[in-house]
Amino acid sequence: MTREELLQRIEEGGVRLTFVSPVDKKTRNTVVTLNEDMIAESNKGVSKTKERSAEAIFYPYRDNESVVCVWDLGDQGWRAMNYNTIKKIGKQVVNGIRE
Numbered sequence: 001m002t003r004e005e006l007l008q009r010i011e012e013g014g015v016r017l018t019f020v021s022p023v024d025k026k027t028r029n030t031v032v033t034l035n036e037d038m039i040a041e042s043n044k045g046v047s048k049t050k051e052r053s054a055e056a057i058f059y060p061y062r063d064n065e066s067v068v069c070v071w072d073l074g075d076q077g078w079r080a081m082n083y084n085t086i087k088k089i090g091k092q093v094v095n096g097i098r099e
Contacts, residue, residue, distance in 0.1 A: 001089055003065065003068065003083050006068065006083070006086075006089060007034065007068065009089075009092065010032055010033055010034045010035075010068075010070055011033075011034040011035060012035065012092065013033060013035050013038065013092050013093070014031045014032065014033045014035070014038060014073055014092065014093045015031065015032060015033065015089060015090060015091075015092060015093065016029060016030070016031050016089075016090030016091070016093055017029070017030055017031075017032055017081075017086055017088070017089060017090065018086070018087045018088035018089075018090070019081060019085045019086045019087060020085045020087060021085075022082065022085065027087065030072055030073075030074055030075070030079075031072075031073045031074060031093055032070035032071060032072055032073065032079070033070065033071050033073060034070060034071065038071070038073065039071045060080075061080055065083075066082055066083050066084055067080050067081070067082060067083065068080070068081055068082075068083050068086075069081075
């Protein structure tokens with residue numbers, strides 16, 4: 001799946017990703033989205049100190065095609081991940097349940 005296809009799928013809803021953490025090189029799983037409704041629902045009750053704007057996350061990577069910026073539904077925050085560290089792209093998920 002290309003980066004563009006992944007981004008389109010993530011915009012449609014939550015997608016489970018398996019990736020290698022750059023910090024400890026362990027394989028991790030997460031559910032991410034770029035769907036505005038899912039982000040708004042997930043963001044309810046998140047403290048202002050934890051919340052960072054999408055613009056603040058995306059801006060440094062705006063010209064970097066190897067980076068994918070997403071909303072992590074589990075950690076309720078914006079994440080920038082290297083597309084090359086993604087090892088598996090799961091099916092679309094809604095509230096943690098596969099469609």
